[in-house]
Amino acid sequence: MKEFIMLVLFCHVASPVHHSLRNFFTGLSGVPNFPEFVVVAFVDDVESDYYDSNTQRMVPKQDWMEKITDDLPNYWDSQTQILQGSQQVFKVSVDTLKKRFNQTGGAHIVQWMSGCDWDDETGVTNGFHQFGYDGEDFIAFDLKTKTWIAPAPQALITKHKWDGLPGETERWKNYLTQECIDWLKRFVDCGRSTLLTTELPxxxxxxxxxxxxxxxxxxxxxxxxxxxxxxxxxxxxxxxxxxxxxxxxxxxxxxxxxxxxxxxxxxxxxxxxxxxxxxxxxxxxxxxxxxxxxxxxxxxxxxxxxxxxxxxxxxxxxxxxxxxxxxLLIAGIGFAVYKKKQAKSPPSSQNSSETEIQKLNPEA
Structure with missing residues (x-):
């Protein structure tokens, strides 16, 4: 079986004032005894919330994450609904990519990772948004040029289609440089007493x-x-x-x-x-x-x-x-997804909506 576990946890940053938010979505095909769809989120390398296709529910993994409901009482319900929609799209995406790579059986994995970094001392921010398939880079968003980079020939179809949607690339830039940072600040504030602790070894x-x-x-x-x-x-x-x-x-x-x-x-x-x-x-x-x-x-x-x-x-x-x-096996290793929320949708740290999540499918 092709190796599909990617150790993408712990994307380290270099300073205690430098914070990170990571969401990893993973869709699997042909992998027995493992959820077909897994979402894991991390704040400053600490697992903050989790969803999989077996439980069908997004849940907090830290006590301090539960504080988010103080301002957003329906937060976990709205996130669950978004991820249930994402689950269906990822299942279709695996089938689409298998056809694109001329594959039939076997174990296959489609992954999406998106996140941002913020230094609360200097104000410097950074964001990234990328896809992987079967453990290899598939396509990634270049934040500086607002274009898509396709290292795999099979991704050129997707690149040309997505480059032709300037409105969407502008929205991704705004999300990675603004909205994602806002969510990161909110989460760090909730977990300040834990995330900013230091222990010497x-x-x-x-x-x-x-x-x-x-x-x-x-x-x-x-x-x-x-x-x-x-x-x-x-x-x-x-x-x-x-x-x-x-x-x-x-x-x-x-x-x-x-x-x-x-x-x-x-x-x-x-x-x-x-x-x-x-x-x-x-x-x-x-x-x-x-x-x-x-x-x-x-x-x-x-x-x-x-x-x-x-x-x-x-x-x-x-x-x-x-x-x-x-x-790692229990937590559900993989890449996660942010999707942009619609104006009428509840606020979403995963940046998703039922309509926009369809763009996960490379041929949608």
Whole structure:
């Protein structure tokens, strides 16, 4: 089966005053035991709401998202209705694209991602709007030129059609640069007490065997806007360094590791190396000197643990990685959709309406 899971969660930003809103819509065909249609939304990389074709209901994923009903009492009902309409269109879109690519059976996925960024200190904003099919870029909106970019030949039909609708491209520009930002500000205000929290991690040096790389492991930080790297003599290292992914912890914090290969380094030179952790918005870095005395190891320990024995620290990243994969499958990985609301429609953070959502179909 063609790989269809795309790790599009955690589209990181670089500053605590830099906020992001992401909506990911995914339509699936030929994938058993998985919803045919999934929507996941993220505010500052935190899942804010969720919808799938099994539940047929958009629901908040954070307590602070429920505050949106203070001003918009029918918000969740209106969003649910919009997404129910989107679900039908995505089903048709999968069939349309299968024909365009001359495909019949098998597993296929059509995706749409749209969102915006806003820096509340500088006022700088950015937006994007793009489609994917079977894990590859299909078509994307160029915000600067207000035209569509079609990297796939099969998308040229769609590009020519959509470029011929200047009114719609202007509306998308307005949405990405104005309306999306307004929604983002509203959501950030609702979740301010959570989204603007910072937590510093514990940093450990780990080594499995005397010949293994030394791992600098930071766990328990929040948010995930961080830098973790090795330095030698005060300069950042790029060679002999392997960066791991940022992973979720069960308590909502994050962890990350970076390995340093010391096979060509003389033991007497280890003191020239140090691991640096930087959290955006926090002035003081956490610097951990490469000292053999502080390295945690499992030398001489068996890999199989007895019942009740606590696993070594080296197992933490592995356990977390498995947990993240399970979380992604449950959450419904994919791209999401914003659609522009009609003047008479209820306000929509997904930017959708029953009429305009038909434009999801490349041949509509």
């Amino acid at each position: 514990s940093v450990s040096l780990l080594q499995k065997t005397p010949s293994s790389p030394v791992t600098c492991h930071a766990s328990g930080f929040y948010p995930n806007k961080i830098m973790l790297y090795w330095m030698r003599d005060g300069e950042e290292l790029h060679e002999d360094v392997d960066h791991g992914e940022i992973l979720h912890n069960h308590d909502g914090t994050f962890q990350k590791s970076v390995d340093l290969d010391l096979s060509s380094v003389k033991p007497g030179d280890w003191g020239r190396y140090s691991c640096v952790f930087q959290l955006s918005g926090v002035e003081e870095d956490i610097v951990t000197k490469l000292d053999p005395e502080v390295i945690k190891t499992n030398w001489g320990k068996t890999e199989i643990k007895r019942d009740g024995e606590k696993p070594s620290d080296l197992t933490i990243p592995i356990v977390a990685a498995v947990a993240v994969i399970a979380l």
